[in-house]
Amino acid sequence: MDDAKFNDLIRKIRQIGKEIIEPNAKDVDKKARFPYESIDALKKLKLLSAYVPVTDGGMGLNVIQIAKICEVLGHYCGSTAMIYSMHKIQVACVVNHCENSSFFKSYIQKLVTEQRVMASATTEIGISGDLRSSICAVEEDGITFDLVKKAPVISYGADADDLMLTARRTPDAAKSDQVHVLVTKDQYKLEQISKWDSLGFRGTCSSGFVVNIKEAPTEQILPVPFANILSQSMHPFAHITWSALWSGISADAVNKARLYVRNEAKKALEHPPISAIRLGEVDNMLQLMRSNIESLAKEYQKMLEVNDENAFSNFGFGIRVNNLKVSSSQQMVDIVGRAMLICGIQSYLNESKFTLTRHIRDAYGAGLMVNNDRILQHNSTLLIMHKEEK
């Protein structure tokens, strides 16, 4: 999509942000409920298929543009932005890896016309958060497959139309020999096993479920090993779009801080408030955070255009993607915290023009979803091998 059309789309998203997403954000947060109004508004703009190529009926947006949408949504409601990002990661997995499959071709058509919400179940009870391991296995008879997966977390699992899951290829396969499957709501049953009453990102409704799939056609197993889907699509797409939406949450906090300083400055322009210095500091941090995201998003977009499979599996790229997630999640906590210092006690109140209570609660979730320590441990292993060229 060209810049003029994309800017017009962003203007429309800001409008629904102001009129629908933000006014509902407090209720979504308070009740830890799915943001129906926001997602419906996104569906009306056909944004759930925005990453689908134009030739298949979508908007053909690239990852840089999807990240921008996530950032804009982050300004209005962190949960809505997270749901949109997680949905889009699933779309990318299908769009990037299934072009030769007739089932997935027709699925993409359904996604475009019905604006279906896609959720993901990659983690599993007993694998300690390691996405590249599965205990559950696909049991197929050549025509259909059954699968039972105990997932400690499926964000908006109860409200999604379709679900993508990882599993071992066969009951005899090694735990890392994984496939990725897509099933529609009529093909699985969910049994809720834990409740999502969390500090932040409450509207993502990330409860735990046992997923029971019966007799789903084998053509719904993605035609590429999950390892490839993870390194080429899921991993970079997730960390770029998550970081982008976190930068939106952070930017909204900085905007409140700016407004606060401006109000203070208006009272006595000849004596600028001391918090103005902090505003300068936090604005700089936001710029660093954005630059980091933009740089990796551009690198990834270029790799997608060149489509060199080897480049995606390069350990250096994997390390940079991980670094982005770790630093963005930390920067968000830091930036929102500093914005709170600027706005003072007003930011600590739930009912205030300068409230940042939801922002700071959301911020602390980012380092825990795919735990930063686990990511750093993985990077430290890869760094024993990886070296920078001179």
Next chain:
Amino acid sequence: MSIEKVKRILVSHGRLSSPVDELEEDSDLYNAGLTSLATVGLMLALEEEFDVEFPDSMLSRKTFASIESIVDAIEELNG
């Protein structure tokens, strides 16, 4: 010659869940249980055994994905 050495190193450093002897030369080692930590040990052992150094461009999952791809990489490095 290289193949046997690579297989021997895989036995001692690959920590695979299936026996190396049962693998084909193009079998996917990650599907056979090769983890990123084991890849590190494997790479260090290969560098020592063959007296080579893997450049950044070869440090990818693809290089260590099968016995065949490892042998190809070693041969390329040995010129």
